[in-house]
Amino acid sequence: MNILEKIIADKYLEVAERKSLVPVKLLEGSVFFEGKVVSMKKYVTNPEKSGIIAEFKRKSPSKGVINGSASVEKVSIGYMQAGASALSILTDTEYFGGSSDDLKAARKFNFCPIIRKDFIVDEYQILEAKSMGADCILLIAAALEPAKLKSLASFAKGLGLEILMEVHDGAELERSLCDDLDLVGVNNRNLKTFEVSVDTSLALVDQIPGNFVKVSESGISDPNTMIELKKAGFDGFLIGENFMKSSRPEQAAYNFIKEFKKLSAQESELSKA
Numbered sequence: 001m002n003i004l005e006k007i008i009a010d011k012y013l014e015v016a017e018r019k020s021l022v023p024v025k026l027l028e029g030s031v032f033f034e035g036k037v038v039s040m041k042k043y044v045t046n047p048e049k050s051g052i053i054a055e056f057k058r059k060s061p062s063k064g065v066i067n068g069s070a071s072v073e074k075v076s077i078g079y080m081q082a083g084a085s086a087l088s089i090l091t092d093t094e095y096f097g098g099s100s101d102d103l104k105a106a107r108k109f110n111f112c113p114i115i116r117k118d119f120i121v122d123e124y125q126i127l128e129a130k131s132m133g134a135d136c137i138l139l140i141a142a143a144l145e146p147a148k149l150k151s152l153a154s155f156a157k158g159l160g161l162e163i164l165m166e167v168h169d170g171a172e173l174e175r176s177l178c179d180d181l182d183l184v185g186v187n188n189r190n191l192k193t194f195e196v197s198v199d200t201s202l203a204l205v206d207q208i209p210g211n212f213v214k215v216s217e218s219g220i221s222d223p224n225t226m227i228e229l230k231k232a233g234f235d236g237f238l239i240g241e242n243f244m245k246s247s248r249p250e251q252a253a254y255n256f257i258k259e260f261k262k263l264s265a266q267e268s269e270l271s272k273a
């Protein structure tokens, strides 16, 4: 069993347990349930912003503990002040050290799109996402049968949520593309082997139809790489570890975005010349 298969197997058990403890009616009673969704698609493509979806992640199966002491309040506010377009909050506890409380805290302190980063295998988790105040969910093509991915996407759409579908190769992209998706992400990290390469994004970008917002995910640690990915056609950049490994993730994001803006300005000067 590879790590993704293990996480997914555990996720089914975890969701079954929560389902038996927290009834859907209670989720639907949350103040956020009727709340308006802030569009990830719009924020990520807004030229005034960086396109960065900044992630709050305490640990991961590939890296172990990344940051054991960061405050979600401080970091999420700081990310947005630094110029991020949106937030990604891990809610998986066992493998990533996150929780629904992290997402609720981020929601409380920020008016911006927030994606619930988790391994969604059941409609119940989409209701949970809405009840926490999320605007967008992640669906991982490598973890879901195409028919199931499509029905989960349509369920999320029905609640007004946006959907980021994550793929890792052309075959996943082809079999799982559907109209209900808003953003398509290419994960540079293979969730089965943990290998990371931005070439994965560069190789797939032209296969993503133009009506979807294109996001490159994982392993981005240099503003020059972001410039390269942007030139290739990406609108969004999901960055976690490179910020979270710092004792002040919000400061790391600020420095990164400042450098990115400087490089972008130089690029556009060059293209004018």
Ligand SMILES: O=P(O)(O)OC[C@@H](O)[C@@H](O)c1c[nH]c2ccccc12
Pocket: 055, 057, 117, 118, 119, 140, 166, 187, 217, 218, 219, 220, 238, 239, 240, 241, 242
């Ligand atoms: O920390 P990184 O290398 O910047 O990557 C962020 C994000 O892409 C990564 O956390 C991620 C991408 N897809 C996922 C699916 C589940 C959990 C986590 C992820």
